[in-house]
Amino acid sequence: xxxxxxxxxxxxxxxxxxxxxxxxxxxxxxxxxxxxxxxxxxxxxxxxxxxxxxxxxxxxxxxxxxxxxxxxxxxxxxxxxxxxxxxxxxxxxxxxxxxxxxxxxxxxxxxxxxxxxxxxxxxxxxxxxxxxxxxxxxxxxxxxxxxxxxxxxxxxxxxxxxxxxxxxxxxxxxxxxxxxxxxxxxxxxxxxxxxxxxxxxxxxxxxxxxxxxxxxxxxxxxxxxxxxxxxxxxxxxxxxxxxxxxxxxxxxxxxxxxxxxxxxxxx
Amino acid sequence: xxxxxxxxxxxxxxxxxxxxxxxxxxxxxxxxxxxxxxxxxxxxxxxxxxxxxxxxxxxxxxxxxxxxxxxxxxxxxxxxxxxxxxxxxxxxxxxxxxxxxxxxxxxxxxxxxxxxxxxxxxxxxxxxxxxxxxxxxxxxxxxxxxxxxxxxxxxxxxxxxxxxxxxxxxxxxxxxxxxxxxxxxxxxxxxxxxxxxxxxxxxxxxxxxxxxxxxxxxxxxxxxxxxxxxxxxxxxxxxxxxxxxxxxxxxxxxxxxxxxxxxxxxxxxxxxxxxxxxxxxxxxxxxxx
Numbered sequence: 001x002x003x004x005x006x007x008x009x010x011x012x013x014x015x016x017x018x019x020x021x022x023x024x025x026x027x028x029x030x031x032x033x034x035x036x037x038x039x040x041x042x043x044x045x046x047x048x049x050x051x052x053x054x055x056x057x058x059x060x061x062x063x064x065x066x067x068x069x070x071x072x073x074x075x076x077x078x079x080x081x082x083x084x085x086x087x088x089x090x091x092x093x094x095x096x097x098x099x100x101x102x103x104x105x106x107x108x109x110x111x112x113x114x115x116x117x118x119x120x121x122x123x124x125x126x127x128x129x130x131x132x133x134x135x136x137x138x139x140x141x142x143x144x145x146x147x148x149x150x151x152x153x154x155x156x157x158x159x160x161x162x163x164x165x166x167x168x169x170x171x172x173x174x175x176x177x178x179x180x181x182x183x184x185x186x187x188x189x190x191x192x193x194x195x196x197x198x199x200x201x202x203x204x205x206x207x208x209x210x211x212x213x214x215x216x217x218x219x220x221x222x223x224x225x226x227x228x229x230x231x232x233x234x235x236x237x238x239x240x241x242x243x244x245x246x247x248x249x250x251x252x253x254x255x256x257x258x259x260x261x262x263x264x265x266x267x
Numbered sequence: 268x269x270x271x272x273x274x275x276x277x278x279x280x281x282x283x284x285x286x287x288x289x290x291x292x293x294x295x296x297x298x299x300x301x302x303x304x305x306x307x308x309x310x311x312x313x314x315x316x317x318x319x320x321x322x323x324x325x326x327x328x329x330x331x332x333x334x335x336x337x338x339x340x341x342x343x344x345x346x347x348x349x350x351x352x353x354x355x356x357x358x359x360x361x362x363x364x365x366x367x368x369x370x371x372x373x374x375x376x377x378x379x380x381x382x383x384x385x386x387x388x389x390x391x392x393x394x395x396x397x398x399x400x401x402x403x404x405x406x407x408x409x410x411x412x413x414x415x416x417x418x419x420x421x422x423x424x425x426x427x428x429x430x431x432x433x434x435x436x437x438x439x440x441x442x443x444x445x446x447x448x449x450x451x452x453x454x455x456x457x458x459x460x461x462x463x464x465x466x467x468x469x470x471x472x473x474x475x476x477x478x479x480x481x482x483x484x485x486x487x488x489x490x491x492x493x494x495x496x497x498x499x500x501x502x503x504x505x506x507x508x509x510x511x512x513x514x515x516x517x518x519x520x521x522x523x524x525x526x527x528x529x530x531x532x533x534x535x536x537x538x539x540x541x542x543x544x545x546x547x548x549x550x551x552x553x554x555x556x
Contacts, residue, residue, distance in 0.1 A: 180324050181363040184355040185424060186347055186379030203375070206365035210410070 009169065011129050017059035018130045021246040022139035028253045029127045035257040036116055036123075039264045045112065047260045048119045051253065056122070059130050069125040070118060077114050084110035128165070137162035138240060141231075155231025163219070171212060178207045268336050269297035270432060270464050271321055271353075275330035278316055282328060290316040292488040293330070298466075298481070300431075303458050305475030305496075306468040308485030309510050314468055315358075317485065318434050321466070322353035335431075351380050354430030358437050360421030361414065369395075369412070369420050370405040376428040394423040397460075398453050415446040422450070426457060433457070434466040439474070451478060476500070476514045476535040484511070497533045516540045 012018075017025075036048055056066055084106060091105030128136070141158035148154050182203045183189060189200050278291040291313045298304060308314040319325045320332055323339050323346040332339050339349045354376075357363070366372035370391055377387045395405055398419040404412070409420050422438060435454065439447040451467075455478050458465045466483075469475050475482060475496075482499040484491040486509050492499060499506070503513040503521055513521075513535070520534040530547060534540045548554045 177357065178363055180319070181357045181360065183324060184322060184350055184357070185363075185376040186350055186428070187375075188347065188379070203363075203365045207363050211362055 009128065010132050011061055011065065012132070013060055013130065015058060015060045015130070016245075016249075017055055017126070019245075020249050021240060021242045022131050022135040023143055023240060024242065024246050024250040025127055025131055026136075026139050026143060028250060029124055031254060031257050032123050033120060035261055036120055038261050041264050042112070044260050044264055045115050045119065047256065048123070049115070051256060052119050052123050052126070055126055059126060061126065061129050065129065066122050066125065069129075070121055073117065073121055077117060080113050080117070081110040084113055133162050133165045134238075135240075136165070138236065138238070142240060153230075155234070159231075167212075167215070170215070171208070174211055175204065175208055178204050178211075268300075269333075270300040270335055271298040272296070272333040272336075273320070273330060274333070276317070276320060276327050276332060277329040278313075278320065278325060279328045280316075289488055291320070291327075294490045296483065296490060296493050298432075298464060298493075300464055301462050302464055303455070303478055303480045304464070304466045305479030305482045306466055306485070307470070307472065307475055307482065307511060308491075309487075312485040313488040314483075314485045315436060318355065318436060318466060318468060321432065321434060322355045323349045324355070351376075351428050352430055353432040353434065354425040354428050356422050356425045356433070356435040356438060358440055360425075360438075361409075361417035364409040364417060364421060364424075367408055368406055369400065369409050372409050372420060373405075373423045373427050376424055380428060390427045390429065391423075394427040397426065397457055398423045399449065415442055415450075418442065418446075419450065419453075422454075429461070430463070432464040432466065434468070436468045437470065438467070439469070439471075447474075454478075472512050472514050476517075484509075496535050500535045501533045 020028075032048065032051070035044055039045065039048070056063065085102060086100065086106065088106040088109050089101050089103060091103040091108075093101055093103045094107070095102040131139075137158045140161060141154055144152070144154045144158070179189060187200055187203055188196070189204075273294050273296050276291055276294040276296075277289065279287060279289045281287050294317060306314050306318065316325065320327055321334075323332075326340060334349060334352060339346065364372050366375060373391045373395060374387050377390050382390070391405070392402075395402075400416065400419055400423065404416065404420075409417055412420065418438070422435070426433065433454075438454065439450055442450065451474055454465060454467065457463075467475070467478065479496060481493065482496050483493045484499060484506065491505075491509070492502070500513055500517050503517055506513055512518075516537050517533070517535050520530060520540065523530065530543055534543060545554070
């Protein structure tokens with residue numbers, strides 16, 4: 001169950017998508033998200049799907065991994081589609097029984113929403129799948145650096161994000177270990193009433209918090225030992241440099257999506 | 268009848284994904300009641316995966332596990348009971364402590380078993396004493412204690428369930444030599460007093476040689492051998508090739524043998540070695556009888 005959480009996971013590789021400058025990847029992802037949300041016509045989703053599929057194929061990430069990233073949202077998908085199906089009552093009814101009414105608009109909207117959410121998750125998880133956390137933070141830092149003018153601690157924010165991302169898998173592993181250990185002492189984690197369930201979380205949550213705090217302390221010490229003092233005067237070992245192919249990728253995808261958004265608004 | 272028995276036990280992680288890995292491959296083993304088993308193997312040899320099968324934390328991909336002749340997965344609802352009968356202490360078990368007093372933490376397992384208050388109280392006090400925790404410590408928060416003490420509280424938490432089989436995964440990792448000897452001594456004492464089966468996973472061949480009556484060696488997901496220390500260390504060459512060490516004293520005697528000193532027995536504890544050498548010297552008339 002916990003193994004299904006794939007947030008922040010990175011799959012090392014050397015594909016075209018892996019090599020795109022991370023800053024560009026972030027921009028492309030943001031535009032992609034914007035397109036999905038602004039777009040209200042099926043064209044947007046079609047283009048989004050094609051774009052997403054193309055990127056997945058180019059990235060050489062196994063398709064199974066993408067499916068895995070969708071697993072945790074199955075419930076959300078189910079709930080939204082059911083809500084849309086029954087609550088939207090405009091349009092031609094397909095089926096009517098007492099207060100239940102399913103219409104063509106309801107079906108259309110629920111399918112539309114499902115595809116939109118799936119594309120959203122698949123597209124954004126592709127970003128973390130193909131970009132190492134270090135590259136990701138570097139890029140965020142660079143992209144946000146204009147905000148330094150407003151005294152925003154950009155470097156610190158970026159560092160916090162990397163650390164948070166970095167520790168997702170570690171904490172998952174830790175949770176699994178603690179769960180096993182408590183199960184070995186007879187903790188009943190699956191069964192029982194809601195009250196029992198809440199109670200059974202305590203033996204997991206407390207050790208997890210303690211170890212997270214301990215890890216944070218250790219990490220802080222380790223960083224201090226290496227003279228970390230924030231971003232002031234810090235140089236980068238790996239400079240982000242964009243190559244012509246990066247611009248091609250960015251240009252093409254931006255063109256693609258802006259066109260879609262334009263078409264959609266113009267409609 | 269064997270207390271623990273496996274039949275073609277196989278376990279594959281992440282089956283059906285690119286990360287598929289067989290961690291335990293076709294293991295057949297029979298562990299007799301009352302045995303003190305040392306489990307050794309390289310990191311990643313599958314020993315930790317293997318022991319998590321014995322109390323039903325992992326369900327085998329293939330094969331069966333019998334506890335006292337009963338297939339533990341015959342009735343899935345019963346698996347919690349299996350965990351009370353086969354106690355497992357994980358590596359670094361101090362990280363699982365969560366209660367506000369040591370007493371309540373040790374009582375967690377027995378309470379889950381549904382025992383009476385009086386019985387729980389008796390067990391907590393008994394096991395605390397067995398692992399060398401004083402009465403005052405029982406009312407303290409486990410988080411105030413030293414590392415070694417925390418470890419003992421965690422071990423006591425499993426011992427208090429009085430399992431027929433007690434499995435400990437490297438209970439001495441990260442402890443200083445003094446703490447290590449103390450904990451191992453207490454485990455040995457527990458084994459002697461209760462007569463229960465104990466499985467001790469360890470990296471230290473010296474420790475295993477000193478305490479175990481049988482040794483289980485895992486190598487590359489397979490069972491290399493399960494035998495008495497004497498028979499296992501007779502194969503010291505193969506064991507060394509696996510990247511595992513044999514006790515220092517065994518190595519000394521292997522070298523002596525190469526030099527032509529024929530002491531025709533497998534030696535794995537210093538105590539036994541002293542006896543053997545004294546006898547040999549006596550035979551040669553170098554020391555008085």
